[in-house]
Amino acid sequence: MKKYRIAVLPGDGIGPEIVREAVKVLGGVAERAGVRFELEEGFVGGAAYDRFGTPLPDQVMELALSSDAVLLGAVGGPKWEPLDYSVRPERGLLGLRSGLGLYANLRPVVVFEDLLDASPLKPDIVRGIDFLIVRELLGDAYFGKPRGVRIENGQRIGINTMVYTETEIRRIAKMAFGIAQTRRKKLLSVDKANVLEMTGLWREVVTEVGRDYPDVALQHMYVDNCAMQLIRNPVQFDVIVTTNMFGDILSDEASMLTGSLGMLPSASLGEKTAMYEPSHGSAPDIAGKDIANPLATILSAAMMLRYSLEMLEEAALVEKSVRTVLKEGFRTQDIRQEGAVVVGTAEMGDRVAEKVRTLPA
Numbered sequence: 001m002k003k004y005r006i007a008v009l010p011g012d013g014i015g016p017e018i019v020r021e022a023v024k025v026l027g028g029v030a031e032r033a034g035v036r037f038e039l040e041e042g043f044v045g046g047a048a049y050d051r052f053g054t055p056l057p058d059q060v061m062e063l064a065l066s067s068d069a070v071l072l073g074a075v076g077g078p079k080w081e082p083l084d085y086s087v088r089p090e091r092g093l094l095g096l097r098s099g100l101g102l103y104a105n106l107r108p109v110v111v112f113e114d115l116l117d118a119s120p121l122k123p124d125i126v127r128g129i130d131f132l133i134v135r136e137l138l139g140d141a142y143f144g145k146p147r148g149v150r151i152e153n154g155q156r157i158g159i160n161t162m163v164y165t166e167t168e169i170r171r172i173a174k175m176a177f178g179i180a181q182t183r184r185k186k187l188l189s190v191d192k193a194n195v196l197e198m199t200g201l202w203r204e205v206v207t208e209v210g211r212d213y214p215d216v217a218l219q220h221m222y223v224d225n226c227a228m229q230l231i232r233n234p235v236q237f238d239v240i241v242t243t244n245m246f247g248d249i250l251s252d253e254a255s256m257l258t259g260s261l262g263m264l265p266s267a268s269l270g271e272k273t274a275m276y277e278p279s280h281g282s283a284p285d286i287a288g289k290d291i292a293n294p295l296a297t298i299l300s301a302a303m304m305l306r307y308s309l310e311m312l313e314e315a316a317l318v319e320k321s322v323r324t325v326l327k328e329g330f331r332t333q334d335i336r337q338e339g340a341v342v343v344g345t346a347e348m349g350d351r352v353a354e355k356v357r358t359l360p361a
């Protein structure tokens with residue numbers, strides 16, 4: 001029997017509740033596919049700080065590095081806000097990202113037919129949205145030097161540096177082309193090459209990499225136009241690849257197309273173990289009440305099956321199971337609609353896991 005080792009890091013707030021439901025669903029996948037998931041839990045974020053005085057204990061980093069994938073809930077909460085930045089829960093997350101060399105963040109944006117009303121945009125605009133943003137995660141102004149605020153000629157001057165090496169652009173471009181090959185074979189690279197030389201290089205290198213992927217149609221778009229097109233005609237997109245800062249902003253804009261934070265999964269891929277987590281935070285305001293929506297975490301587990309474990313059919317089955325439960329009219333409180341049945345976190349997880357076991361292939 002094939003075995004996969006998965007590091008399970010529930011974290012804080014609603015983290016443990018939503019991760020528990022994703023684990024249930026993975027149980028269904030294991031039964032159905034005849035594989036074994038060896039799940040090993042670790043503490044990260046505030047939960048780790050409370051026990052070990054650090055948001056990322058060494059043994060958790062080692063666990064992540066020696067696993068086939070990491071499934072994470074969320075970290076943070078008001079309890080740890082007074083702490084020094086060096087030991088804040090978020091440091092645990094940043095430590096994992098850099099320790100695992102996660103240079104690409106993948107955010108699928110999918111509008112479920114049964115949740116069309118949740119979007120602030122008109123149903124006609126958002127119907128059929130199914131695209132993926134691939135955001136570079138380790139470069140750009142967020143890491144570039146020189147940086148900081150200093151005094152020059154008697155006034156404060158603030159500096160950040162947008163910087164990418166050819167190597168950094170090439171590796172994210174290759175990943176994006178590879179992903180586009182598994183989808184509708186359309187890749188859009190977003191830059192600001194009309195104004196910023198750095199993104200002119202981005203465009204050049206992405207184009208060069210594209211020669212090795214003749215089956216993928218490559219297009220380029222300026223970021224300001226892309227921000228506009230995301231609202232005007234979002235159905236046109238398949239895979240979008242972009243820099244760290246543009247990706248940061250565009251992915252948050254895109255997340256609002258769906259209108260429901262509790263439905264948005266994410267994956268971070270890189271040189272070592274990849275990490276899967278919902279796009280939302282630890283929602284301390286609703287923790288422990290059995291009302292959190294576990295679907296973003298369950299859909300993150302589906303991404304794990306697809307990108308780390310090469311279980312493509314099973315990934316699609318989990319996504320279909322989520323769609324089926326929504327179609328049957330079950331909702332958590334955050335996505336409640338008239339006429340639908342509101343269920344708790346655990347029941348939503350049970351229902352999806354049940355579909356994973358029983359839906360016809």
Ligand code: NAD
Pocket residue numbers: 014018073074075076077078090093261262277279280281282283284285286291292293294296334
């Ligand atoms: P949040 O995403 O946790 O919550 C925003 C709002 O959305 C809240 O009203 C919350 O109840 C709701 N919400 C979020 N996820 C939900 C779900 N699955 N089901 C139903 N409702 C949901 O953002 P925030 O309130 O700004 O941050 C809370 C804490 O989370 C902070 O400590 C923050 O630093 C941390 N955070 C962590 C991550 C992460 O771990 N990746 C990301 C963002 C924020």
